[in-house]
Each structure stands twice: as C-alpha cells, then as structure tokens.
Amino acid sequence: MSTDAIVILKEDHKRIKKLFREFQNAGDGATTAKGRIVSRIIEELTVHTYLENEVMYPEVRKLLPDLEDDVLESYEEHHVADVLCFELFEMNAGDERFDAKTTVLIENVTHHIDEEEQDWFPKVREGLGRKQLQELGSRMNDLREKAPRSPAQPSALKKAVDAVLA
Ligand SMILES: [Fe+2]
Ligand SMILES: [Fe+2]
Numbered sequence: 732m733s734t735d736a737i738v739i740l741k742e743d744h745k746r747i748k749k750l751f752r753e754f755q756n757a758g759d760g761a762t763t764a765k766g767r768i769v770s771r772i773i774e775e776l777t778v779h780t781y782l783e784n785e786v787m788y789p790e791v792r793k794l795l796p797d798l799e800d801d802v803l804e805s806y807e808e809h810h811v812a813d814v815l816c817f818e819l820f821e822m823n824a825g826d827e828r829f830d831a832k833t834t835v836l837i838e839n840v841t842h843h844i845d846e847e848e849q850d851w852f853p854k855v856r857e858g859l860g861r862k863q864l865q866e867l868g869s870r871m872n873d874l875r876e877k878a879p880r881s882p883a884q885p886s887a888l889k890k891a892v893d894a895v896l897a
Contacts, residue, residue, distance in 0.1 A: 777880055782871045783805070816836065
C-alpha cells in the first residue's frame with residue numbers, strides 16, 4: 732500500500748470514476764443496479780471527502796499558504812457534493828429525480844477530480860516533496876479505518892452541518 736498522499740487520493744479517484752462509468756452504462760431501466768452503484772459511490776465519496784477534509788486540505792492550507800484559494804474552492808465543491816450525496820442517500824432509486832441528481836453529482840465530482848489531478852496535485856507535490864507527502868499519506872491510511880462510510884454517521888453529518896452553518 733502506497734503512503735504517498737497524492738497516490739492514495741488518485742487511487743480513490745480511480746475507483747470513484749469507475750463507479751461513475753458503471754452508473755452511466757447501467758441502462759435506463761436498471762433501477763436496482765443503479766441504486767446499488769449509487770450506494771457505493773456515496774460510500775466512496777464519504778470516505779474520500781473525510782480524508783481530504785481531515786488531513787489533506789488543512790495541512791496544505793497550513794504548509795502552502797499560496798494554495799489557500801484552491802483549498803477554499805475545494806471546500807465549496809465538496810459542499811455541493813455532500814448535499815447531493817445526502818439527498819441521494821435519503822432517496823429511493825425509483826424516484827423520478829434519482830438519475831438526474833446522480834448525473835449532476837457525477838458532473839460536479841468529475842470536474843473537481845480533474846481540477847485536483849491536473850492543477851492542484853502537481854502544485855502540492857512541488858510544494859511539499861516526498862517526505863511530507865508520505866507523512867500525510869500514512870496519516871490518511873490510519874484514518875481510513877475509522878472514517879464514516881455513510882452520510883448518516885455522526886462524523887459525516889456533523890461535517891455537513893458545520894459546512895452549512897459556517
Ligand atoms: Fe477533493
Ligand atoms: Fe479528491
């Protein structure tokens with residue numbers, strides 16, 4: 732298992748994008764299959780967001796103040812995804828808005844992932860270097876075990892509430 736923070740986050744992105752393709756290829760009538768795929772998307776995004784919010788974003792903000800604007804934009808993009816995930820979590824896959832909401836989630840998260848991978852990660856790698864990225868990565872690996880997996884879990888919910896009230 733890699734301990735480079737950026738490698739770890741990119742592996743998450745890869746799994747998330749694979750699930751996005753599965754949803755897009757599932758076909759119009761595949762309600763049960765799509766419901767199951769969306770549950771997995773929500774779980775992956777909940778864990779990934781937790782790791783970025785607990786470790787990556789605050790540390791980069793502290794260590795590389797020049798990247799503060801990028802971090803703030805990321806918080807806002809994650810906030811939109813959090814709201815959509817929470818709504819999808821509460822929704823039945825047969826709801827007429829389920830596919831549309833998932834499509835908007837996929838569009839938003841794909842945009843965010845592309846920005847992280849093409850623009851933000853290269854700047855972070857240049858600014859932090861190998862050793863610091865490995866320290867952050869091993870903290871994320873440790874934290875992954877106790878990360879919330881569902882938006883209904885207290886730690887995930889608290890994050891969403893904090894984001895709304897902040
Ligand atoms: Fe992110
Ligand atoms: Fe990410």
